[in-house]
Each structure stands twice: as C-alpha cells, then as structure tokens.
Amino acid sequence: MSVSPSLLPLSVIVTRLRAAGCVFAEDEAQLLLSAARNSDHLAAMVERRVVGLPLEHVLGWAEFCGLRVAVDPGVFVPRRRTEFLVARAVTLAGPGAVIVDLCCGSGALGAAVVAGLGRAELHASDIDPAAVRCARRNVGAAGGQVHEGDLYEPLPGTLRGRVELLLANVPYVPTEEIELLPAEARVHEARVALDGGVDGLDVLRRVTAAASLWLAPGGHLLFETSERQAPQAVETVARDGLIPRVVTSDELYATVVIGTRPAPGRTVPVPATAS
Structure with missing residues (x-):
C-alpha cells in the first residue's frame, strides 16, 4: 500500500534526505513513499534514514540480481x-x-x-x-x-x-x-x-x-x-x-x-x- 504524497510532500522528504547526505535523495524518497503503510510509518522511516540507517534496513529489503532480498536490521547489506x-x-x-x-x-x-x-x-x-x-x-x-x-x-x-x-x-x-x-x-x-x-x-x-x-x-x-x-x-x-x-x-x-x-x-x- 502506498501513501498519498499529500501526507508528507515528496519535496519535504527529498530536502530532509539531502540535508542528511543522501546522494540519491529523490530515488530514496520515492521508495520510502511506496513502502509506507500510513503517514506515521512514513515519518518513522524518513527519520530512521535521516539518522543514518541504511536504506535497505529501513525498507526491510535490498534489490540484488533482480531479486527483492529481505534484509533485517544489523544484517550485512548485499552490495x-x-x-x-x-x-x-x-x-x-x-x-x-x-x-x-x-x-x-x-x-x-x-x-x-x-x-x-x-x-x-x-x-x-x-x-x-x-x-x-x-x-x-x-x-x-x-x-x-x-x-x-x-x-x-x-x-x-x-x-x-x-x-x-x-x-x-x-x-x-x-x-x-x-x-x-x-x-x-x-x-x-x-x-x-x-x-x-x-x-x-x-x-x-x-x-x-x-x-x-x-x-x-x-x-x-x-x-x-x-x-x-x-x-x-x-x-x-x-x-x-x-x-x-x-x-x-x-x-x-x-x-x-x-x-x-x-x-x-x-x-x-x-x-x-x-x-
């Protein structure tokens, strides 16, 4: 289930991610929006990313060789x-x-x-x-x-x-x-x-x-x-x-x-x- 951008504007998410040093802020913002269950979940994910958690740990998955691989917190992220x-x-x-x-x-x-x-x-x-x-x-x-x-x-x-x-x-x-x-x-x-x-x-x-x-x-x-x-x-x-x-x-x-x-x-x- 995706969250309507009106709940937290894409531009706001991108700005926060850029300020935190995320190089691909626009792409990451889209992924977070598509993964969020509701506005509270979206806000929590953005906050976790801003404080430095790997995007894959925030989303709970990584794309690898065309697969969506589950990646739990603390687990090595496939490169x-x-x-x-x-x-x-x-x-x-x-x-x-x-x-x-x-x-x-x-x-x-x-x-x-x-x-x-x-x-x-x-x-x-x-x-x-x-x-x-x-x-x-x-x-x-x-x-x-x-x-x-x-x-x-x-x-x-x-x-x-x-x-x-x-x-x-x-x-x-x-x-x-x-x-x-x-x-x-x-x-x-x-x-x-x-x-x-x-x-x-x-x-x-x-x-x-x-x-x-x-x-x-x-x-x-x-x-x-x-x-x-x-x-x-x-x-x-x-x-x-x-x-x-x-x-x-x-x-x-x-x-x-x-x-x-x-x-x-x-x-x-x-x-x-x-x-």
Missing part, C-alpha cells in the same frame, strides 16, 4: 558489486548443482545463484543468529536450508566431496581499516560480517584450508576480495590445493577469485610469494 560474483558462479554450473553459501548473511548470493540456474540444492551457513533468521526467509524461498554455526561446522556431512559451487563472501576488511568504512556499514552492520583480521584474510584462510574436503572434483570456490589483497588470496588458494584464477569487473569495481578443485592426480603450481 551491487557482488552481483559480478553471482554472474560468474552461474556460468560454472548447471541446473541441479549442489551449492553452499558460507558467511551467507542475508542469503542473497545463494538465492540469486539458484534463481540464475533455475534449480539447485542450496545450503547456507552463518555464525550470526540475526543473519541466520534473515537468511532462512530468502534461502527458504529458493528451496534451500540455512545452518547456524561457524563456516563448515554446521553443514551436513553428506555434502563433503559433493559441492559444485562454494560461495564464500567472507569478511575481508583489515581490522585497523574498519573505522574508515562509511557509518552505514561501520555502525549498522555486524562487525563479524566486516572484520577480516590483521590483513583481512583470516577468515578466507580458514575457508580455503577445508575447501577441498567439501568441493567435488572440478568444483569451484568463489569469493570477493580487494584488488590489493588478490595476490595473497591467490597464493592462499593455491597452497590449499585449488587452481586459482582472478576475474575482475571494471564497471562494478569487483575482484573475484575462483579456486577450482583439480581432478585426482593433478598437481597445483604454487605461485611466488605475494609482496
């Missing part, structure tokens, strides 16, 4: 650049693939890949209870299951050696750089979804260390990283027995590393130490 990872993943498997989405947050990645493939066996996990509650709505709608726990620990053992796509949108911001993030992320998203340790690769190392146990031969691990971290990430992937490659999107400013489990008997060349 548009991550749509590049989803697009690459869809090219690497077919309908019916076994997919695992680690550090799933809202479950947006797994749900979007399933939508791209048409059907799949989807499992997701996250250590944050709030993220798990949110993901169960999105992943459940895609026919998948969400497990609460640390990385692989809560996954069914029957998945070992069967996973064709292992999506791992791990936190990769170095601890000392967390304070440099925009307030929308730094204040309103769970730190566990952002903090990647001293060099930003701590969680990634734990993912790659066990990836070969879960991936099927020829299966792929995909994760996002920064351009600066990519050489170290590639080295980590190779040292843990996967064949690495890096793909990038200049348009989305996205860097994705793909690690492929080799066929039995094939050795993985280890790259030189990253500087």
Whole structure:
C-alpha cells in the first residue's frame, strides 16, 4: 500500500534526505513513499534514514540480481558489486548443482545463484543468529536450508566431496581499516560480517584450508576480495590445493577469485610469494 504524497510532500522528504547526505535523495524518497503503510510509518522511516540507517534496513529489503532480498536490521547489506560474483558462479554450473553459501548473511548470493540456474540444492551457513533468521526467509524461498554455526561446522556431512559451487563472501576488511568504512556499514552492520583480521584474510584462510574436503572434483570456490589483497588470496588458494584464477569487473569495481578443485592426480603450481 502506498501513501498519498499529500501526507508528507515528496519535496519535504527529498530536502530532509539531502540535508542528511543522501546522494540519491529523490530515488530514496520515492521508495520510502511506496513502502509506507500510513503517514506515521512514513515519518518513522524518513527519520530512521535521516539518522543514518541504511536504506535497505529501513525498507526491510535490498534489490540484488533482480531479486527483492529481505534484509533485517544489523544484517550485512548485499552490495551491487557482488552481483559480478553471482554472474560468474552461474556460468560454472548447471541446473541441479549442489551449492553452499558460507558467511551467507542475508542469503542473497545463494538465492540469486539458484534463481540464475533455475534449480539447485542450496545450503547456507552463518555464525550470526540475526543473519541466520534473515537468511532462512530468502534461502527458504529458493528451496534451500540455512545452518547456524561457524563456516563448515554446521553443514551436513553428506555434502563433503559433493559441492559444485562454494560461495564464500567472507569478511575481508583489515581490522585497523574498519573505522574508515562509511557509518552505514561501520555502525549498522555486524562487525563479524566486516572484520577480516590483521590483513583481512583470516577468515578466507580458514575457508580455503577445508575447501577441498567439501568441493567435488572440478568444483569451484568463489569469493570477493580487494584488488590489493588478490595476490595473497591467490597464493592462499593455491597452497590449499585449488587452481586459482582472478576475474575482475571494471564497471562494478569487483575482484573475484575462483579456486577450482583439480581432478585426482593433478598437481597445483604454487605461485611466488605475494609482496
């Protein structure tokens, strides 16, 4: 149900949003108007946005890969650049693939890949209870299951050696750089979804260390990283027995590393130490 603009003029909402620093104030105002149930709800949403809550947390959803993904307060908001990872993943498997989405947050990645493939066996996990509650709505709608726990620990053992796509949108911001993030992320998203340790690769190392146990031969691990971290990430992937490659999107400013489990008997060349 949309609210008549006369209850709170569009121009007033736009002015307030602009004053609060919202770059796309007109677009955001239209979204808030379309989502409001009544004038009180509209006023409350505008106030929440003005004081700095992410628009997606105010609306309760984010647009991602053409889907409307539920995003609860405190849960990591899927970024548009991550749509590049989803697009690459869809090219690497077919309908019916076994997919695992680690550090799933809202479950947006797994749900979007399933939508791209048409059907799949989807499992997701996250250590944050709030993220798990949110993901169960999105992943459940895609026919998948969400497990609460640390990385692989809560996954069914029957998945070992069967996973064709292992999506791992791990936190990769170095601890000392967390304070440099925009307030929308730094204040309103769970730190566990952002903090990647001293060099930003701590969680990634734990993912790659066990990836070969879960991936099927020829299966792929995909994760996002920064351009600066990519050489170290590639080295980590190779040292843990996967064949690495890096793909990038200049348009989305996205860097994705793909690690492929080799066929039995094939050795993985280890790259030189990253500087």
